[in-house]
Amino acid sequence: MTTEQIDKCYEEIAQQIIEMIPEEWSTVKLYAESWPGYSTVYFYYDPVSNTQPILNLDIPDLFSVDPDDFILQKRQLRRTVLNLQQMFSEQEMETWTNFTFILNHDGTFKAEYGYEDLTELDPGEKREAWKAKYRIE
Known part of the structure; x- marks a missing residue:
């Protein structure tokens, strides 16, 4: 694996996130977790016009975006x-x-990577710990 391949993948992730956010934003914090038989990917972003971070899964409810297109974008980001x-x-x-x-x-x-075994931890507790670590309120 070359640094160039990793950089290209980072660029793709960034571009896909940008395309999913329908408003001006300042920072995005994406979390992914994966091991055999399980994976999840989500992000929070800080809108310029609001102090509350928005979970990407809430975008279709908050904005007039096509839910089917959004699902496709979410799947592509995960891939x-x-x-x-x-x-x-x-x-x-x-x-x-x-x-x-x-x-x-x-x-x-x-980009930060973790290598610990997460299979036995509660998903809600993991999310809350991650949000606390990255100051997402």
């Missing part, structure tokens, strides 16, 4: 994130179980 994980596996690198991608409106970003 791209899981493709990143597959790159690690194919290169026999330690495969992450969770991934956080923080994207700023100016295009800068930060």
Whole structure:
């Protein structure tokens, strides 16, 4: 796996997120979790016009976006994130179980990987711990 391949995947993730958000935003915090038989990908973004972060799953309810198109975009984002994980596996690198991608409106970003076993933890507790760590209120 080359740095170029990883950078390309990061760019795809960023572009897909940007296309899903129907308003001006300042920061996006994406969380992904995956192991055999399970995966989840979601993000929160900070709208410029509001102080409350918005969960991507709430976008179709809050804005006039086509729900079917949104589902397709959400699936494509998930596939791209899981493709990143597959790159690690194919290169026999330690495969992450969770991934956080923080994207700023100016295009800068930060990627963090976790490798702990998450299979026995409660999904709601994991989400709340992640939100607390990244100051999503």
